[in-house]
Amino acid sequence: MFADNWKISLRQIRRLFIMDIFGMSSLMLPGILSSMTGADGIFCLLIGAIAGAVLLWLVGANLKHIKQDYYGYMKETAGQLLGDIFMVFYFLYFVSLCGYVLNQVTMLILTWLLPEGSWTGVSILLLLLGVYGSMRGIEGRARVYEIIFWFLGIPLLVMLFFAIQEVNTSYWTPIVASGGIQLFGGSTAVLIFLLPFTALLFLKPFCKKPEKMVSSAGNALFTVIFLNMLIYLILVGVFGQNTMGILERPIITLMGMVNLPGGFFTRQDVLMTAVWFFTLFALFNTGIFQGTLILKELCQQSENRWILVAVATAAFFIGKGFYQYSFLTEVFEIYQSQVALPGMFFILVVLLFLHWMKTSRNVQRGGNT
Amino acid sequence: MPIQVTQDLKKNIENFEELFSDCADIKKRNIKVGQNLERECFIAYIEVAVSNVDWKDSAVGKFLGKLRTMPEEQLVSYVRDNVEDISDSQPFDTIEDAAQGMLAGDVLFFLDGYGKALKIPDKGYPGRGVYETESEKVIRGSNEGFSESIKLNTALIRKRLRSPHVKVKESFAGRRTHTNVDLVYMKDLIHPKMLEEIENRLSEFEIDGALDSGIVEQLTEKRKYSPFPQFQTTQRPDRAAMAILEGRIVLLSDNSPVALILPATYNTFIQTSDDYYSRWEIASFTRALRYLASILAMVFPGLYLAMTNFHTQILPTDLLLSLAAARQGVPFPAMVEVILMEIAFELLREAGVRLPGANGNTIGIVGGLIIGQAAVDANIVSPIVVIVVALTALCSFAIPNEEFATAFRILKFLFIFLCGSMGFFGFLVGFLAVLIHLSHLESFGIPYLAPFVGAELNGYRDERDTFLRLPLDFLKKRPVYTREGARTRLKFKGSREKKL
Numbered sequence: 001m002f003a004d005n006w007k008i009s010l011r012q013i014r015r016l017f018i019m020d021i022f023g024m025s026s027l028m029l030p031g032i033l034s035s036m037t038g039a040d041g042i043f044c045l046l047i048g049a050i051a052g053a054v055l056l057w058l059v060g061a062n063l064k065h066i067k068q069d070y071y072g073y074m075k076e077t078a079g080q081l082l083g084d085i086f087m088v089f090y091f092l093y094f095v096s097l098c099g100y101v102l103n104q105v106t107m108l109i110l111t112w113l114l115p116e117g118s119w120t121g122v123s124i125l126l127l128l129l130g131v132y133g134s135m136r137g138i139e140g141r142a143r144v145y146e147i148i149f150w151f152l153g154i155p156l157l158v159m160l161f162f163a164i165q166e167v168n169t170s171y172w173t174p175i176v177a178s179g180g181i182q183l184f185g186g187s188t189a190v191l192i193f194l195l196p197f198t199a200l201l202f203l204k205p206f207c208k209k210p211e212k213m214v215s216s217a218g219n220a221l222f223t224v225i226f227l228n229m230l231i232y233l234i235l236v237g238v239f240g241q242n243t244m245g246i247l248e249r250p251i252i253t254l255m256g257m258v259n260l261p262g263g264f265f266t267r268q269d270v271l272m273t274a275v276w277f278f279t280l281f282a283l284f285n286t287g288i289f290q291g292t293l294i295l296k297e298l299c300q301q302s303e304n305r306w307i308l309v310a311v312a313t314a315a316f317f318i319g320k321g322f323y324q325y326s327f328l329t330e331v332f333e334i335y336q337s338q339v340a341l342p343g344m345f346f347i348l349v350v351l352l353f354l355h356w357m358k359t360s361r362n363v364q365r366g367g368n369t
Numbered sequence: 370m371p372i373q374v375t376q377d378l379k380k381n382i383e384n385f386e387e388l389f390s391d392c393a394d395i396k397k398r399n400i401k402v403g404q405n406l407e408r409e410c411f412i413a414y415i416e417v418a419v420s421n422v423d424w425k426d427s428a429v430g431k432f433l434g435k436l437r438t439m440p441e442e443q444l445v446s447y448v449r450d451n452v453e454d455i456s457d458s459q460p461f462d463t464i465e466d467a468a469q470g471m472l473a474g475d476v477l478f479f480l481d482g483y484g485k486a487l488k489i490p491d492k493g494y495p496g497r498g499v500y501e502t503e504s505e506k507v508i509r510g511s512n513e514g515f516s517e518s519i520k521l522n523t524a525l526i527r528k529r530l531r532s533p534h535v536k537v538k539e540s541f542a543g544r545r546t547h548t549n550v551d552l553v554y555m556k557d558l559i560h561p562k563m564l565e566e567i568e569n570r571l572s573e574f575e576i577d578g579a580l581d582s583g584i585v586e587q588l589t590e591k592r593k594y595s596p597f598p599q600f601q602t603t604q605r606p607d608r609a610a611m612a613i614l615e616g617r618i619v620l621l622s623d624n625s626p627v628a629l630i631l632p633a634t635y636n637t638f639i640q641t642s643d644d645y646y647s648r649w650e651i652a653s654f655t656r657a658l659r660y661l662a663s664i665l666a667m668v669f670p671g672l673y674l675a676m677t678n679f680h681t682q683i684l685p686t687d688l689l690l691s692l693a694a695a696r697q698g699v700p701f702p703a704m705v706e707v708i709l710m711e712i713a714f715e716l717l718r719e720a721g722v723r724l725p726g727a728n729g730n731t732i733g734i735v736g737g738l739i740i741g742q743a744a745v746d747a748n749i750v751s752p753i754v755v756i757v758v759a760l761t762a763l764c765s766f767a768i769p770n771e772e773f774a775t776a777f778r779i780l781k782f783l784f785i786f787l788c789g790s791m792g793f794f795g796f797l798v799g800f801l802a803v804l805i806h807l808s809h810l811e812s813f814g815i816p817y818l819a820p821f822v823g824a825e826l827n828g829y830r831d832e833r834d835t836f837l838r839l840p841l842d843f844l845k846k847r848p849v850y851t852r853e854g855a856r857t858r859l860k861f862k863g864s865r866e867k868k869l
Contacts (some may be wrong), residue, residue, distance in 0.1 A: 009825040113679075113794040122794070129801055136809045143808035143822040145803075208825075267682045269792055277797050 004038025023279025036244035048190020060214035096288025167237030616851030671784030679792025704789035
């Protein structure tokens, strides 16, 4: 009647992407950037944001040509075979990301909240929640993050506000001390964390105002980068560049150190873990949803719920692999930087080029006749 | 096959007698009418439902008195031409329909030579009248409450909404009870599809008896396994009238003082009628308190367990030591202790509800003070747990709707289990599961979490009446339940119009 479980608003898209991107990036980027570039990590965030904007521009340029769905557009533009190959590429990206995030969120729980818990038990619980969350369409999922946005945002901003008092600005120097390669590496790392924005390509049929999707995602990009820069400056200012490189999840450590006025709670890190639990879960859920969506289209089984179960099961085993074999994490990082990242750009550029070729050929034919 | 009413009175009486044989409560009388008392008529009614003591003052008495002054040959034409159209009288062609008319509490009239049965209204079934509501108390506003008579209830709504746009659509539920079910709505405000939907759902079942609106509610709800109600209930006519003004539909069921309102959302369950009668500051403060109460009623005991069993580092050392000291000597693990106390509290609550008035209050004192104190003295439970359980109970009482509060009371046990076994992670899992469930839930197409979600449907204006109730000047538009184009609720005139 009013609610349509397969249509989401621009605010929902914005909040969904903020949650998706913020969790992993704020948890992992400070450590990576600090060890690579020191205080110059802030520039990496800026350069990465510009590259992210280019990625979004490419996504937007392709979105304009999508008539119904992305798969249809790919087949129409690049042919059935290339379309299928591209879909498999996206499927592998989202499912592997899903497994990776499942391992990350499970490890977060085991480290900070449930040290005596079992990896399998925690991850299965999360998996069940993920499947339940994806069962009733995208809107149900988007609503969760729409409502939880300020519940997480306000405490986080309050904590960051009080953390500013602990900042020692002398730690922000030396600045512009990193070489071009380090800066490039850091910016690439930032861009890798922005790759889930490509999920936007698949969301056109689900958006109430598809023409404004990219600006909504751009808004999310701006918010995420702003928050990450703020967090990075605070973390460097509190821990110093060297210490930060050692810490596994510096942002959560920071949450445990902030002194709130009144001093009732002595260690807020446990409570603030909720922010990263929900944001990582959002990305994990996006992986499940996207993986399911792509597989359903590839198999032409739009109503088959077993596909959701299959994707979740695959994510579980991938996550288990990351947990048991640490070299797989390194493989994944190489895959992200050397396959997924260039692949995403390549597909978008190729599709645009092929579409342009096709259109100009049609215009020529039209002119000749 | 329905039996037709004929012009032959004897045959009609025979058919009627056959239908109502062995019914001692139904009074049947043969009366002679006409100037010369030569024409026979027959009346039937349910004993207590008709004012049989003072016939002269009742509509039936006056009608029969008039028939006794008329020539016999004019009686049929008089009844056909004059009586059929007056007041609430209604002619029936079949004996079965006529019987249903009589069972509604009116008098049934047959006249020899007249081929129809006539229902003549009288006082109807006995009822309580208008009393103060026992639930949904308010500080400011009307104290009138719905009663068991559906006619009285519709009249109480009409009294507040004197507009021809208010429509009352009547239907029946219950094959054997033939219970009146009325849908009351404002025709120019509702979404027609919503009306269509509830009518469809009402027609989708046939039950032998619908003795209360609760039965209709359960049979028309879509998500049966959800602990959250998908209809809002109220015993207050002003609340129902307010809902109708918002473009919602009120469902009244005969013999039930509880009206159902659809659609319902989390926000509507938290709202009370005096939120709008009081100034916005106090309304907003109490509203925010109720929101907080709804969450604490579900998670507070669980959070206590998570903090004390798993994450003691959060709490200051002094508090931690006093908590540990309070638990010294208690033989049960904290989770068992909390479950025992919660079950004891639920038992007290149930006993208090079932016992008659004054005794019910005594149970509260006996349970709360005497048993609670004795349990603490005997070291069965710690005083902290008594405080936690009492605070949780307070929170659940602060939720204005009983059915809605019950959902949180049930979920509280889930949180106790999750937090007691997994600490704060259990809390996060439970909270996320409830949130996902609520996000999936809808009531007649409206998201249950509206307007926190899907607020764009009404230009984000509905968010002005959620955690905070902004001044009425800001609430110029009706909520999303109202059809588009009819959402203006408040307009200013003259100089105020320019100012705003």
